[in-house]
Amino acid sequence: MINPTLLQRRSDELxxxxxxxxxxxxxxxxxxNLSARLDDRHVAITVSGRHKGELDAxxxxxxxxxxxxLSEGLRPSxxxxxxxxxxxxxxxIGAVLHTHSVHATVLSRLVGDTLELADYEVMKAWPxxxxxxxxxxxxxxxxxxxxxRLAGRVEQALRADPxxxxxxxxxxxxxxxxxxxxxxxxxxxxxxxxxxxETLTRRMTG
Amino acid sequence: MINPTLLQRRSDELxxxxxxxxxxxxxxxxxxNLSARLDDRHVAITVSGRHKGELDAxxxxxxxxxxxxLSEGLRPSxxxxxxxxxxxxxxxIGAVLHTHSVHATVLSRLVGDTLELADYEVMKAWPxxxxxxxxxxxxxxxxxxxxxRLAGRVEQALRADPxxxxxxxxxxxxxxxxxxxxxxxxxxxxxxxxxxxETLTRRMTG
Amino acid sequence: MINPTLLQRRSDELxxxxxxxxxxxxxxxxxxNLSARLDDRHVAITVSGRHKGELDAxxxxxxxxxxxxLSEGLRPSxxxxxxxxxxxxxxxIGAVLHTHSVHATVLSRLVGDTLELADYEVMKAWPxxxxxxxxxxxxxxxxxxxxxRLAGRVEQALRADPxxxxxxxxxxxxxxxxxxxxxxxxxxxxxxxxxxxETLTRRMTG
Amino acid sequence: MINPTLLQRRSDELxxxxxxxxxxxxxxxxxxNLSARLDDRHVAITVSGRHKGELDAxxxxxxxxxxxxLSEGLRPSxxxxxxxxxxxxxxxIGAVLHTHSVHATVLSRLVGDTLELADYEVMKAWPxxxxxxxxxxxxxxxxxxxxxRLAGRVEQALRADPxxxxxxxxxxxxxxxxxxxxxxxxxxxxxxxxxxxETLTRRMTG
Numbered sequence: 001m002i003n004p005t006l007l008q009r010r011s012d013e014l015x016x017x018x019x020x021x022x023x024x025x026x027x028x029x030x031x032x033n034l035s036a037r038l039d040d041r042h043v044a045i046t047v048s049g050r051h052k053g054e055l056d057a058x059x060x061x062x063x064x065x066x067x068x069x070l071s072e073g074l075r076p077s078x079x080x081x082x083x084x085x086x087x088x089x090x091x092x093i094g095a096v097l098h099t100h101s102v103h104a105t106v107l108s109r110l111v112g113d114t115l116e117l118a119d120y121e122v123m124k125a126w127p128x129x130x131x132x133x134x135x136x137x138x139x140x141x142x143x144x145x146x147x148x149r150l151a152g153r154v155e156q157a158l159r160a161d162p163x164x165x166x167x168x169x170x171x172x173x174x175x176x177x178x179x180x181x182x183x184x185x186x187x188x189x190x191x192x193x194x195x196x197x198e199t200l201t202r203r204m205t206g
Numbered sequence: 207m208i209n210p211t212l213l214q215r216r217s218d219e220l221x222x223x224x225x226x227x228x229x230x231x232x233x234x235x236x237x238x239n240l241s242a243r244l245d246d247r248h249v250a251i252t253v254s255g256r257h258k259g260e261l262d263a264x265x266x267x268x269x270x271x272x273x274x275x276l277s278e279g280l281r282p283s284x285x286x287x288x289x290x291x292x293x294x295x296x297x298x299i300g301a302v303l304h305t306h307s308v309h310a311t312v313l314s315r316l317v318g319d320t321l322e323l324a325d326y327e328v329m330k331a332w333p334x335x336x337x338x339x340x341x342x343x344x345x346x347x348x349x350x351x352x353x354x355r356l357a358g359r360v361e362q363a364l365r366a367d368p369x370x371x372x373x374x375x376x377x378x379x380x381x382x383x384x385x386x387x388x389x390x391x392x393x394x395x396x397x398x399x400x401x402x403x404e405t406l407t408r409r410m411t412g
Numbered sequence: 413m414i415n416p417t418l419l420q421r422r423s424d425e426l427x428x429x430x431x432x433x434x435x436x437x438x439x440x441x442x443x444x445n446l447s448a449r450l451d452d453r454h455v456a457i458t459v460s461g462r463h464k465g466e467l468d469a470x471x472x473x474x475x476x477x478x479x480x481x482l483s484e485g486l487r488p489s490x491x492x493x494x495x496x497x498x499x500x501x502x503x504x505i506g507a508v509l510h511t512h513s514v515h516a517t518v519l520s521r522l523v524g525d526t527l528e529l530a531d532y533e534v535m536k537a538w539p540x541x542x543x544x545x546x547x548x549x550x551x552x553x554x555x556x557x558x559x560x561r562l563a564g565r566v567e568q569a570l571r572a573d574p575x576x577x578x579x580x581x582x583x584x585x586x587x588x589x590x591x592x593x594x595x596x597x598x599x600x601x602x603x604x605x606x607x608x609x610e611t612l613t614r615r616m617t618g
Numbered sequence: 619m620i621n622p623t624l625l626q627r628r629s630d631e632l633x634x635x636x637x638x639x640x641x642x643x644x645x646x647x648x649x650x651n652l653s654a655r656l657d658d659r660h661v662a663i664t665v666s667g668r669h670k671g672e673l674d675a676x677x678x679x680x681x682x683x684x685x686x687x688l689s690e691g692l693r694p695s696x697x698x699x700x701x702x703x704x705x706x707x708x709x710x711i712g713a714v715l716h717t718h719s720v721h722a723t724v725l726s727r728l729v730g731d732t733l734e735l736a737d738y739e740v741m742k743a744w745p746x747x748x749x750x751x752x753x754x755x756x757x758x759x760x761x762x763x764x765x766x767r768l769a770g771r772v773e774q775a776l777r778a779d780p781x782x783x784x785x786x787x788x789x790x791x792x793x794x795x796x797x798x799x800x801x802x803x804x805x806x807x808x809x810x811x812x813x814x815x816e817t818l819t820r821r822m823t824g
Contacts, residue, residue, distance in 0.1 A: 025230075029331040029395035051392070100328065102402045109325075110410060119727075121761060121790035122718065125647040131763045132789060143327060145337045171338060172327035186669070189647035196720045202410055204728060204820055235537040235601035257598070306534065308608045315531075316616060349533060351543045377544060378533035408616055441743040441807035463804070512740065514814045521737075522822060555739060557749045583750060584739035614822055 002038055002062055002070070010036040010044045013095075013181040015055040018046075020185070021099050022053025026192060031100035032173065033077035035087075036181050041065055043087055048075045078147060085151045086177055089158065093177050095184040100173035103195035108140050108168040115140060115168065117194050125190035126165040127178075140168040166191055208244055208268055208276070216242040216250045219301075219387040221261040224252075226391070227305050228259025232398060237306035238379065239283035241293075242387050247271055249293055254281045284353060291357045292383055295364065299383050301390040306379035309401040314346050314374040321346060321374065323400050331396035332371040333384075346374045372397055414450055414474055414482070422448040422456045425507075425593040427467040430458075432597070433511050434465025438604060443512035444585065445489035447499075448593050453477055455499055460487045490559060497563045498589055501570065505589050507596040512585035515607040520552050520580040527552060527580065529606050537602035538577040539590075552580040578603055620656055620680055620688070628654040628662045631713075631799040633673040636664075638803070639717050640671025644810060649718035650791065651695035653705075654799050659683055661705055666693045696765060703769045704795055707776065711795050713802040718791035721813040726758050726786040733758060733786065735812050743808035744783040745796075758786045784809055 014034045021027045032052050035045035042064050046052065050059040061071035065088050067080060077083075083096040107115060115138040117123065123134045139157050144150040150169070158164055165187055166176035174191055178184035220240045227233045238258050241251035248270050252258065256265040267277035271294050273286060283289075289302040313321060321344040323329065329340045345363050350356040356375070364370055371393055372382035380397055384390035426446045433439045444464050447457035454476050458464065462471040473483035477500050479492060489495075495508040519527060527550040529535065535546045551569050556562040562581070570576055577599055578588035586603055590596035632652045639645045650670050653663035660682050664670065668677040679689035683706050685698060695701075701714040725733060733756040735741065741752045757775050762768040768787070776782055783805055784794035792809055796802035 025399075028399040029328055029392045031328055031331070051388075102399060102406060105326065105328075105399075106403050106406045106410065110407070119761070119789050120723065121787075122647055122649055122723075125649070132761050133763075143325070143338050145339075169327075171325050182669075186647045193643075193646040193720060193723075197724050199406065199410065200720060200724045200817065201728070204724065204817065204824060206412075206824070231605075234605040235534055235598045237534055237537070257594075308605060308612060311532065311534075311605075312609050312612045312616065316613070349531070349544050351545075375533075377531050405612065405616070437811075440811040441740055441804045443740055443743070463800075514811060514818060517738065517740075517811075518815050518818045518822065522819070555737070555750050557751075581739070583737050611818065611822070618822060 002042060006038055007044055007060075007062065008057065010038060010181070011055075011057045011060040014044065014046065014060055015057075017097065017181055017185050018052040018055045021097075021188065022051075024101075024192070026099040026101040026104075026188070027052040028100065033079055033083070033098050034095075035080075035083045035097075036095045037087055037093065038062065040091065042070065043083065045076050045080055045083060048077050078145075081147045081151045082154065082175060085155055086158075089155065090162075092179055094179045095181040096175065096177045097181075097184045097188055098173060098175045099188055099192070101192055101195065103192065103199050104168055104174045105171055107195055107199055108170045108172070111140060113140050114138065115198065117198070120194060120197065122190050122193055125186055127183075128163060136165070138166065138168060139164070140170055143170050143172045208248055212244055213250055213266075213268065214263065216244060216387070217261075217263045217266040220250065220252065220266055221263075223303065223387055223391045224258040224261045227303075227394065228257075230307075230398070232305040232307040232310075232394070233258040234306065239285055239289070239304050240301075241286075241289045241303075242301045243293055243299065244268065246297065248276065249289065251282050251286055251289060253277075254283050284351075287353045287357045288360065288381060291361055292364075295361065296368075298385055300385045301387040302381065302383040303387075303390045303394055304379060304381045305394055305398070307398055307401065309398065309405050310374055310380045311377055313401055313405055314376045314378070317346060319346050320344065321404065323404070326400060326403065328396050328399055331392055333389075334369060342371070344372065344374060345370070346376055349376050349378045414454060418450055419456055419472075419474065420469065422450060422593070423467075423469045423472040426456065426458065426472055427469075429509065429593055429597050430464040430467045433509075433600065434463075436513075436604070438511040438513040438516075438600070439464040440512065445491055445495070445510050446507075447492075447495045447509075448507045449499055449505065450474065452503065454482065455495065457488050457492055457495060459483075460489050490557075493559045493563045494566065494587060497567055498570075501567065502574075504591055506591045507593040508587065508589040509593075509596045509600055510585060510587045511600055511604070513604055513607065515604065515611050516580055516586045517583055519607055519611055520582045520584070523552060525552050526550065527610065529610070532606060532609065534602050534605055537598055539595075540575060548577075550578065550580060551576070552582055555581050555584045620660055624656055625662055625678075625680065626675065628656060628799070629673075629675045629678040632662065632664065632678055633675075635715060635799055635803050636670035636673045639715075639806065640669075642719075642810070644717040644719040644722075644806070645670040646718065651697055651701070651716050652713075653698075653701045653715075654713045655705055655711065656680065658709065660688070661701065663694050663698055663701060665689075666695050696763075699765045699769045700772065700793060703773055704776075707773065708780075710797055712797045713799040714793065714795040715799075715802045715806055716791060716793045717806055717810070719810055719813065721810065721817050722786055722792045723789055725813055725817055726788045726790065729758060731758050732756065733816065735816070738812060738815065740808050740811055743804055745801075746781060754783070756784065756786060757782070758788055761788050761790045 033046045035043045061074040118135045121132040176187040239252045241249045267280040324341040327338040382393040445458045447455045473486040530547045533544040588599040651664045653661045679692040736753045739750040794805040
């Protein structure tokens with residue numbers, strides 16, 4: 001059984017991070033999806049097609065780690081498997097957030113299959129990073145409506161580098177995660193900041 | 207007779223979408239106009255010259271589909287016919303929203319008579335679009351203070367492509383619509399997002 | 413005698429327009445100044461050095477049209493004469509607002525002594541403009557800490573074109589006015605929108 | 619002993635400036651740090667790793683001017699010494715604020731060891747500046763995780779020019795200060811405005 005108090009708490013956290021990201025323009029037009037772990041077999045995730053800036057408990061549902069729906073009559077995001085794959089492979093992950101900003105969309109269409117980030121102080125926001133003298137090759141995957149196939153490609157990249165803090169899907173947005181909703185939100189803030197920095201740098205240096 | 211509860215509800219929805227779009231900078235200086243269908247013969251529409259970020263019931267009036275004013279002493283937007291033409295030709299349209307953003311204004315003056323949009327995940331926000339592998343030729347009409355003539359040109363484009371989800375007027379802004387105010391607002395969010403993406407892409411790729 | 417209710421009402425309006433413009437980034441760091449006419453001899457104007465995003469009645473003072481201070485112990489903005497000159501020459505002016513945005517600052521340093529604006533729908537926000545097919549040569553004056561001399565140059569430009577709806581000071585910002593605080597605010601919104609459009613257009617075509 | 623009322627007041631001021639700067643995007647992902655003087659031997663400073671947009675009293679702690687922790691069990695920001703050095707050398711400094719904006723990050727990586735600022739009206743926001751006809755060579759220091767060494771380099775620059783109102787760390791952000799939290803915040807607003815102006819100018823003329 002799912003603890004209803006825990007579900008309510010996680011739903012509130014997801015609604016709050018949804019409002020915050022929407023206010024920044026990172027979740028336009030019902031795009032994106034947000035989830036949080038409930039226990040070792042279940043996660044709370046946004047219902048398909050809901051507006052992420054106006055979530056309430058009715059916009060959050062429960063699925064198990066194999067994708068079985070526990071909230072009768074509701075359909076989870078089409079991208080649910082991209083969340084579940086992460087929870088299955090890493091028990092320390094407590095939340096997965098997928099945003100959809102202008103900067104992530106544009107950069108991910110322009111940079112090829114990797115975005116290089118280096119020497120930014122804000123990279124210390126990621127777990128295990130203690131200095132700005134850091135280099136990250138952020139993977140950019142081609143967009144794909146076959147989510148199982150896309151999840152397979154992401155999993156392969158994570159096997160090659162388990163410390164990866166996120167990835168981009170071209171023309172689509174950012175996936176990142178953390179031990180808690182607040183941790184994952186901090187990672188979004190750091191990534192969106194870096195994507196803005198990279199965009200601005202490229203515009204200034206031609 | 208117009209149902210007063212329904213009129214109040216639609217007025218509240220239009221006021222809220224006005225506040226939201228104004229807060230994003232998409233309705234500066236009393237620009238733009240907003241309407242919602244009341245029944246098969248009438249629509250609620252913004253009064254001419256009102257500030258769209260501070261609408262209340264006094265800023266919304268009733269006209270019939272032929273443009274006759276039912277709210278004594280009030281003058282509807284000069285662009286009312288651009289709304290009515292859409293309601294007359296498609297009974298499934300429940301709301302028409304016209305915004306006026308910097309990105310819509312600038313792009314519409316630069317791109318010629320069509321803005322090509324392709325391969326963006328957010329295009330799934332439009333009805334009937336199931337994949338990012340989508341292409342839309344968004345029409346850009348020359349601005350015209352003779353609204354009947356402009357409406358005629360828009361209607362011609364809609365006859366050629368009835369699935370068109372919106373259009374631009376050069377130096378003036380975006381028109382889009384939907385089954386409800388919330389649907390039309392989702393389309394605005396998707397369009398404004400795409401206009402920002404296109405602007406940024408053009409700046410980065412020169 | 414100044415009517416205290418009227419002074420309170422104008423002070424509230426100036427505080428509100430200050431909060432709005434500050435929230436948009438148009439009044440950073442105590443920059444800018446705001447005034448409203450009280451009667452044919454007096455205006456309410458912001459006290460020197462106050463933060464325009466956090467004005468209350470103590471940040472608004474009364475001066476007469478010759479610059480004499482009626483609020484004991486308070487010092488009006490150093491640029492007060494740029495306001496008073498406008499009130500003296502045009503009795504229909506009810507408010508003068510001076511903002512200080514990034515776009516006004518940057519464009520005014522780059523364009524020389526005139527910024528050409530043409531064919532924007534939003535130009536209909538100014539009094540007497542009925543079509544987008546409009547052209548405005550917005551004057552840009554060199555910045556000058558001798559405010560009397562600067563006011564003289566502005567007055568000369570207004571004599572040449574009494575319909576001028578505003579002007580820029582290079583590296584400094586925008587002055588505009590209207591029959592009421594709300595009218596003048598609408599003119600700011602239109603100008604700031606146009607300055608953003610011009611900046612973006614130059615970046616995309618430059 | 620630290621006066622608890624004073625500590626509460628300074629904590630409230632730091633929390634408020636944190637919320638403001640976070641809302642502008644200048645303190646993403648727990649970056650930045652904020653402090654205020656309590657007396658001639660002590661300062662209140664943000665606890666390491668706290669989110670600056672959601673500070674409360676538990677996120678502010680007390681250290682003395684030699685870096686000794688007076689708030690049991692709490693760890694101050696790793697950059698505390700950059701604050702303390704300023705308080706030790708100038709008794710008129712009442713607050714030190716370090717923000718972390720996109721514009722500060724990008725410009726500080728591109729301009730070399732000095733950012734030249736000249737002829738902006740907003741430069742009058744700094745103490746002792748009475749005219750826009752002003753020139754400031756804002757130092758940019760290389761980022762360094764050895765904070766003592768970085769503080770030494772900053773101190774050297776301040777000895778050479780004691781009137782310096784702030785400095786940048788490359789890829790990291792802005793430090794500025796003032797007689798009070800409100801004064802230091804005004805200096806942030808002026809600097810961030812100027813950094814945006816410089817970025818935009820370089821994009822338009824570059």
